[in-house]
Amino acid sequence: MGEMPVSKTAAKREARICEILSCAEKHFSNKGFHGAGISGIAADCGISVGHLYHYFGSKDELILAVVKSEMGRQDESITAFEDLSPENLRLEMAELTTAIFSTDAEPFRTVLNFEILAEAQRNPEVAALLQQQDTQMRRRFVTILRRAGIDDPETRTELIFTIFSGLSARALRHPEQERAALLEVIKDVILKILGDKQVASGALSA
Amino acid sequence: MGEMPVSKTAAKREARICEILSCAEKHFSNKGFHGAGISGIAADCGISVGHLYHYFGSKDELILAVVKSEMGRQDESITAFEDLSPENLRLEMAELTTAIFSTDAEPFRTVLNFEILAEAQRNPEVAALLQQQDTQMRRRFVTILRRAGIDDPETRTELIFTIFSGLSARALRHPEQERAALLEVIKDVILKILGDKQVASGALSA
């Protein structure tokens, strides 16, 4: 069961690719997609430039692969919320509020996050990848909410994704310390969104 | 009255600087800070490379200046909400929800927005500028809300800024057409936030 590598070489190849991706991610995080250079990445991997081109035909291809892997990771981290009881789901999501200001690797915030969004504005392939991945993440999240018996899961998903995306930007624009209050409010909002029967005009009102 | 240029040369100089900034902004938008080249910008301005360096000592200086001007523009566009009656304020803010998906120049979304956020992650000067500007914008918005007689304006400001920041990311990640429903929800949320006496656990609940 599961896809096991066809041969030993194939396994080695995949490992090598993984290593390159991880090196590339590091460099891209530090210097940006355009600031990082292929040769630096190759050197960091301990392979030659020419050999890197054996695995990735161009820098754009490498960028795309990194973006894809990054999003794979985001997607994966949604798994943590599957199979939670409705109540635990609410609590865990509320906790994310705090995490987003500190951790760099969770669904709504990655170091490469804004780099990717910026790139998406000018690279259609990246944009397509981004949107396709987002669609999938929303779909999974909707399923999670539905399984938890929450009404109108699509809208609530959108709301939550919007708020968390916003938070990740605020972590950069507003890193001061008085934000503790904000976090409390947001937590409450999240709990509301996941707890109320109706979402907005109804649920949020008296 | 009004600030008139001290001298003719100074005026010319300022005009030239403005032109460079505008060209640079265009190039940076299209190719990113690191993708765009000084020589391209200079050529587009109709001046020589060397001469551009007469006005900006380095590319970083130019980037910083563009970021600063960009944020000045964001800040300015808040002015539109000053002097509005409380009710109009609510409606106008709700309208922004739609605008953020279409317009490229308003307080919470600019083409350069993510480029700047990405740059802020590795360039401390940009980060400082970003935070300082955000502080000022929040202060102004708080004043607007307070003048409109809205309770706990600080928290509501944070909430609104968070939501709009999130929306601008969603415009990229989720540009599909079924989002009309989301917009309606967000609009309602904004109206709630600006209309309720209490903010969260209280106001959003029944």
Added chain:
Amino acid sequence: MGEMPVSKTAAKREARICEILSCAEKHFSNKGFHGAGISGIAADCGISVGHLYHYFGSKDELILAVVKSEMGRQDESITAFEDLSPENLRLEMAELTTAIFSTDAEPFRTVLNFEILAEAQRNPEVAALLQQQDTQMRRRFVTILRRAGIDDPETRTELIFTIFSGLSARALRHPEQERAALLEVIKDVILKILGDKQVASGALSA
């Protein structure tokens, strides 16, 4: 008596030229003739680039002027040895041996010394200046020796100039501390050269 400036403006002009030369000398010393830039020199003088060109038509002209002034200074410092009694002359010259390892401004050693020699190898104008100045210095020194009643002053001058030139190079190649002994030897050699009736094959032998 002596040449007084024709007018106040002329005096001012000369002062300005002096200032430029002194700034240029500083920059050339620090970065070399080719490493230093006109604009840096102008800035250091507190004048505009264009204005510097009012006084010196080109960088080469400025270099030449600095070389000339440098050599003027070397020449001047020979004056110190005129009017010395024969015995004092010997002692003073012997003292120079020590000075050459520490001072940067005396006839046989200047910071710009090697820069000038290197430039002379490729710039004929500098070479000509160098040789002409050296001729004049030798002539003056010969006169000094002759007045002191020293035999064959031409040859002794050559010998002394050679030794001091050599010392200035050794100050760079051999700046260690065990050189005290060398200095004593050289001192003695100088004293010999200036004291013996015959110069070499005779005088230096038993």
Added chain:
Amino acid sequence: MGEMPVSKTAAKREARICEILSCAEKHFSNKGFHGAGISGIAADCGISVGHLYHYFGSKDELILAVVKSEMGRQDESITAFEDLSPENLRLEMAELTTAIFSTDAEPFRTVLNFEILAEAQRNPEVAALLQQQDTQMRRRFVTILRRAGIDDPETRTELIFTIFSGLSARALRHPEQERAALLEVIKDVILKILGDKQVASGALSA
């Protein structure tokens, strides 16, 4: 016997490096370290600019390598004086006096000589190299003198190095034709220095 290159590629690489060094030396001699450009050197070698950087990481590195090779050559040319009989040593050294005014490649004079000395004044790495190499050359020369049975070889070495260094400067400052007499005197001095039992206050006196 002999050092044979480890592999064919390594040999090729070394040959290429040699070629670059020789081209660089030529350019540096003609225009000075700072006057010569990398692109000119690369073009002269028949390689691309980028490729030159494959071998030398920066211009400074290249300068340093040229200086090093230059000094290697100076050091090597001392070999000619090893294994000479005492008498032949005296004569050969005396002959050098003439050579220094004509040849460009011998221990005490190279075209790049003053360029290097000038650079040493501002580039500590070059200075260090210069001093280290000089120390070694002195050491070797001392051994030569000692083997020839000459007393106090250290002091005599210093004296000779000083005189020859001085001569190489005089070749530039005093290239006129009446110097034949000087040469004779210097020759005698050298012979004395290498022939007398005592060096200075004693040997040079009656």
Added chain:
DNA sequence: TATGAATGAGCATTCATTCAT
């Protein structure tokens, strides 16, 4: 006399990429 805007060639350096081995 004095400014500083303006130029464009030149600088050292890095880039993504190709290719023979």
Added chain:
DNA sequence: TATGAATGAATGCTCATTCAT
């Protein structure tokens, strides 16, 4: 699979110099 030699265009930046004012 793996190397690293090789390219040449492009990078950000500085240069000496000119010129209108």
